[in-house]
Amino acid sequence: TALDVTSTGNANLAGGTANDISGTVTGSVTGTFSLNNANTTQTQLGNISAGNLTLTSTGNVTQAGSTSVNVSSGVTTVTATGKNITLANTGNDFGTVVATGNNVSIKDTVNGFTVGNVTAGNLTLNAAGNIGQSVGANITTTALDVTSTGNANLAGGTANDISGTV
Numbered sequence: 095t096a097l098d099v100t101s102t103g104n105a106n107l108a109g110g111t112a113n114d115i116s117g118t119v120t121g122s123v124t125g126t127f128s129l130n131n132a133n134t135t136q137t138q139l140g141n142i143s144a145g146n147l148t149l150t151s152t153g154n155v156t157q158a159g160s161t162s163v164n165v166s167s168g169v170t171t172v173t174a175t176g177k178n179i180t181l182a183n184t185g186n187d188f189g190t191v192v193a194t195g196n197n198v199s200i201k202d203t204v205n206g207f208t209v210g211n212v213t214a215g216n217l218t219l220n221a222a223g224n225i226g227q228s229v230g231a232n233i234t235t236t237a238l239d240v241t242s243t244g245n246a247n248l249a250g251g252t253a254n255d256i257s258g259t260v
Contacts, residue, residue, distance in 0.1 A: 095114075095115060095116055095117050096115070096117030096118050096119070096120070096140075097115050097117065097118075097119045097120070097121075097129075098119075098120045098121065099119075099120070099121035099122075099123060099127065100121065100122050100123070101121075101122075101123045101124065101125070101127075102124045103123075103124060103125050104123065104125035104126045104127075104128075105121065105123045105125070105126075105127045105128070106126070106128045107128060107129045108128040108129060108130040108150065109130070110130060111132060112132055113129070113130055113131050113132055113133075114131070114132050114133050115131050115133055115137065116133050116135070117138070118138045118139070118140040118158050118161075119131070119137060119138065119139050119140060119142070120139075120140035120141050120161075121141075121142050121143070121144060122142075122143045122144075123143070123144040123145065124144075124145055125144075125145045125146070126144065126145055126147075126148065126168075127142070127144040127145075127146070127147050127148070128148040128149075129148070129149050129150070130150045130151075131149070131150070131151045131152070131153070132152050133152065133153050134152050134153045135153045135154070136151070136153040136154040136155065136156055137149065137151040137154070137155050137156070137174075138156050138157065138158055139155070139157050139158065139161065139163060139181070140157075140158045140161045141162060141163075142161075142162075142163045142164065142165070143164045144164075144165050144168065145165070145167070145168045146165060146168035146169050146170070146171075147163070147165045147168070147169075147170045147171070147172075148171045149170075149171070149172045150173045150174075151172070151173070151174045151177065152174075152177070153174070153177055154174060154177045154178045154179070154180070155172055155174045155177070155178070155179045155180065155181070155195070156180050157180065157181060157182070157186075159183075160183070160184075161185075162183055162184070162185030162186050162187070163181055163183075163186050163187075164185075164186070164187045165187070165189055166187040166188065166189050166204070166205065167189050168189050168190070169189060169190045169191075169210065170189070170190070170191050170192070171192040171193070171210075172191075172192070172193045172194075172195065173193070173194045173195075174194070174195040174196075175194055175195065176196055177195055177196055178195060178196050178197045178198070178199075179193055179195040179196075179197070179199065179200075179214075180199045181199065181200050181201065182199045182200070182218075182220070183201070184201075184203045185203060185204065186200075186201055186202050186203060186204070187202055187203075187204035187205060188200065188202045188207040189207060189208065190207065190208040190209070190210050190228060191207055191208070191209055191210060191212070192210035192211050192212065192231075193212045193213075193214065194212070194213045194214070195213075195214055195215075196214065196215045196216075197214065197215055197216045198212065198214035198215075198216070198217050198218070199217075199218040199220075200218070200220070201218075201220040201221070202221045202222060202223070203222050204222060204223075205221070205222065205223045206221045206223025206224035206226070206242065206244055207221055207223075207225060207226075208225075208226045208227065208228055209227045209228065209231065209233065209248065210227075210228045210231040211228075211231045211232055211233075212231075212232075212233045212234070212235070213234045213235070214234070214235045215235065215236055216235065216236060216237040216238075216239075217233065217235040217237070217238050217239070218239045218240075219239070219240045219241070219242075220240075220241045220242070221241070221242045221243070221244070221246075222243050223242070223243060223244045224242060224245045224246070224247070225240060225242045225244070225245075225246040225247070225248070226247050226248075226250065227247065227248045227249065227250030227251055228250055228251075229250045230250065230251070230252070231250060231251050232251035232252075232253045232254055232255070233251055233254045233255070233256065234254075234255045234256075235255075235256055235257075235258075236256075236257050236258040237256075237258040237260075238256050238258075238259070238260045240260075
């Protein structure tokens with residue numbers, strides 16, 4: 095079952111801890127789009143445009159082919175503890191990204207973005223512009239791979255913990 099949400103305000107679908115969305119999630123939400131998906135296989139995102147995006151998934155987080163996530167002026171928060179988060183399609187445009195997952199891959203092909211608190215087994219950041227870090231936000235990962243056409247300044251987190259390869 096797919097989910098398509100349109101709202102000129104907020105769309106809060108995070109209260110349903112038993113939401114089981116097996117199809118593609120799409121949305122155009124002016125305010126905050128919040129979703130809790132209990133599908134243990136994956137949460138697949140289609141085209142998403144939102145002021146802010148908050149997603150909690152018990153499965154992997156992926157994108158359908160040729161779709162994009164646009165939260166360019168807000169915060170994208172994705173929690174998929176122990177699962178993979180792959181938001182790496184062409185056309186993605188993020189403002190600030192906060193994430194908790196196993197292998198986390200974030201790609202912004204429109205501009206640069208800012209990294210908030212991120213906990214990941216392996217973290218890949220890729221931007222067509224600068225990659226910065228929110229002051230006081232921390233990155234905890236075993237491996238970090240950063241590609242940027244601009245500057246990459248991840249010195250905002252005084253407690254960054256990268257225990258492996260950079």
